[in-house]
Amino acid sequence: MSKRVGIREVAAAAGVSVTTVSHSLSGGGQLSDATRERVRSVAEGLNYTPNRLASGLRSKRSQIIGFISDEISTTPYAGRVLLGAQEAAAANDQVLMIVNTSRDDRLESRGIDALLQHSVDGIIYARMYHQAVKLPEALTGVPIVLLDAYSDRADLSSVVPDEEGAARTAVQHLVAAGHRRIGYLNNIDDIPATHGRLAGYKAVLAENGIAFDETLVTTTESTTGPGRDAAGQLLALVDRPTALFCFNDRMAMGAYQAAQLAGLSIPENLSIVSVDNFELLADALLPGLTSIALPHYEMGRWAVERLAAELAGDADSAPQQIRMPCPLVHRQSVGPPPR
Amino acid sequence: MSKRVGIREVAAAAGVSVTTVSHSLSGGGQLSDATRERVRSVAEGLNYTPNRLASGLRSKRSQIIGFISDEISTTPYAGRVLLGAQEAAAANDQVLMIVNTSRDDRLESRGIDALLQHSVDGIIYARMYHQAVKLPEALTGVPIVLLDAYSDRADLSSVVPDEEGAARTAVQHLVAAGHRRIGYLNNIDDIPATHGRLAGYKAVLAENGIAFDETLVTTTESTTGPGRDAAGQLLALVDRPTALFCFNDRMAMGAYQAAQLAGLSIPENLSIVSVDNFELLADALLPGLTSIALPHYEMGRWAVERLAAELAGDADSAPQQIRMPCPLVHRQSVGPPPR
DNA sequence: GTGAAAGCGCTAACAA
DNA sequence: TTGTTAGCGCTTTCAC
Numbered sequence A, B: 001m002s003k004r005v006g007i008r009e010v011a012a013a014a015g016v017s018v019t020t021v022s023h024s025l026s027g028g029g030q031l032s033d034a035t036r037e038r039v040r041s042v043a044e045g046l047n048y049t050p051n052r053l054a055s056g057l058r059s060k061r062s063q064i065i066g067f068i069s070d071e072i073s074t075t076p077y078a079g080r081v082l083l084g085a086q087e088a089a090a091a092n093d094q095v096l097m098i099v100n101t102s103r104d105d106r107l108e109s110r111g112i113d114a115l116l117q118h119s120v121d122g123i124i125y126a127r128m129y130h131q132a133v134k135l136p137e138a139l140t141g142v143p144i145v146l147l148d149a150y151s152d153r154a155d156l157s158s159v160v161p162d163e164e165g166a167a168r169t170a171v172q173h174l175v176a177a178g179h180r181r182i183g184y185l186n187n188i189d190d191i192p193a194t195h196g197r198l199a200g201y202k203a204v205l206a207e208n209g210i211a212f213d214e215t216l217v218t219t220t221e222s223t224t225g226p227g228r229d230a231a232g233q234l235l236a237l238v239d240r241p242t243a244l245f246c247f248n249d250r251m252a253m254g255a256y257q258a259a260q261l262a263g264l265s266i267p268e269n270l271s272i273v274s275v276d277n278f279e280l281l282a283d284a285l286l287p288g289l290t291s292i293a294l295p296h297y298e299m300g301r302w303a304v305e306r307l308a309a310e311l312a313g314d315a316d317s318a319p320q321q322i323r324m325p326c327p328l329v330h331r332q333s334v335g336p337p338p339r
Numbered sequence C: 001g002t003g004a005a006a007g008c009g010c011t012a013a014c015a016a
Numbered sequence D: 001t002t003g004t005t006a007g008c009g010c011t012t013t014c015a016c
Helices: A007-014 A018-026 A033-045 A052-059 A078-091 A105-117 A163-176 A192-207 A224-235 A249-261 A296-312 B007-014 B018-026 B033-045 B052-059 B078-091 B105-117 B163-176 B192-207 B224-235 B249-261 B296-312
Strands: A064-069 A095-100 A122-132 A144-150 A157-161 A182-187 A217-220 A243-246 A271-276 A290-293 A321-324 B064-069 B095-100 B122-132 B144-150 B157-161 B182-187 B217-220 B243-246 B271-276 B290-293 B321-324
Touching (some): A064 A078, A078 A095, A078 A144, A078 B105, A122 A192, A144 A296, A157 A163, A163 A192, A249 A271, B007 B018, B064 B078, B064 B105, B064 B296, B163 B192, B163 B271, B182 B224, B217 B224, B224 B249, B249 B271
Parallel strands (some): B144 B157, B271 B290
């Protein structure tokens, strides 16, 4: 730390004015390439780094992106979102300032105040799973991009996973393996993932001439225990499914346990595909769990890049609300149906 | 956003000078309580919020804490650390600016530059698992607290988990349940957790008059597959262990699988305790996995609080290097030994 | 007790 | 093509 070198030292050392230094470094003004180059090398020689507080104060651009999320922790996915956002920010010479709200309006309000006081240039408003949000009043007029969230404000860009597409990919994979009797362990929460994935499941069945059988669809909490029970129920059917599509990896883990209890081996007697591609689980299960990956990292990157584009003003005029595709990650839990 | 109200508007509205407003709000100066109170209410009425860029520029205190970590993502624990750090920062009216290095020196160096340019008041230098670090030159002179890391610099405060204590608690729990033949699935990496937990394991055996038997200790990569193999090996012993202490939950999951393959049920035929308390796994396993929790959230909090104390100058003069205790979380994987 | 005024380090008009 | 200068919004001497 000690005494950082400032723009005037650079100016003096280069024998020019501070203006020239500022222009040289920021690429502004009308300078000869020679001067620009010389100033730059002097600055570098002096180990000059700008004071962003000062430049932000003057120019009204702090180069700070605020990141508000309801839960930084709890889910292991959160980290990937942050990582993507952080890397994109770094690439734009921006930095991330984070705030966690724990789904508490007061904390959220304080957090927004803190970000605004620090003059963030814009805010990524993130949720840890795909859901509808209502933006707080305090954010009015601030550049915002929604992440894993959507609102009724058509003027905001947002990014969410393509839930229906995810389910389509998963179920299509099972159909391609020869399955026609496919169960679905759905979540019970009233959220886009629940409805979107069910829609995808039904669509693929229809497209393949497979009649929808509601006895093959269960609706429970999306954790391991309920998944185990739900799968057990389906596997006890006289005409049991030969494959299971699971809402998430945790439910799939329950399905593995149910299969074991029923004496069925995977994938010989039962094929399983789920959503999340949470590696700690998917890789650890025996055999490995084939799963649809949610594009957390990509959504983080996209949100920051989009925000940067909007801030730069060179963005396509219209805000974008996009759904990200969710790729299938092959492991060993899918095989042909038993004969 | 629009036109934020500044300190001069408040001054005008309250009929005082900007100095008085500044003093009133920051608690400085020699003002009458009456004035202070009046100014405060006027400021609140006007919805005044200070511009931290300006105050930071002038006062040399940005109220920003930098958070550098090698991996924001990958591990699910990272989130808890960040959460603790964030909450502690918010409580101190500070905010977190995060940077990820991906264990890349160039990225780290850029990240440090970015934080310094934004005039962070101090930095939490974090690793995602307990390890030795060498601090980059660029950080010289900057207030630092190490998190899940330690260095040879005695002038820095740091916090790490008490690895030996964690193992002691785990193994003692097994001994208390009546076990005397206890296997240990250790990690192969040359890190403090590996050595510390082995030491704790040995210490408890010794204290209970149980001879150390090296055939009961395996050393492999700390993931599920290797854990499965290692456990399988121990369970195949003629005088097999009645309990297993596992380096982490992932290895414990492997041990569950090995037990199943060996036809042993948990906890009737085999008791298991591990370290991490990664709920997604520990809760999902059948039966629930008893595990030692690593104090991620607490370390995050402690690091920020300690840094704040050092910055405030009211800290105990000497830096503190502490080991945090790791509590046992009871589930259903421990029982008495089979007779 | 309170206020005037000088900057913090930089950028952006405007001059030259 | 380059330099002068006036602030950005606040804190902090220092004078009253």
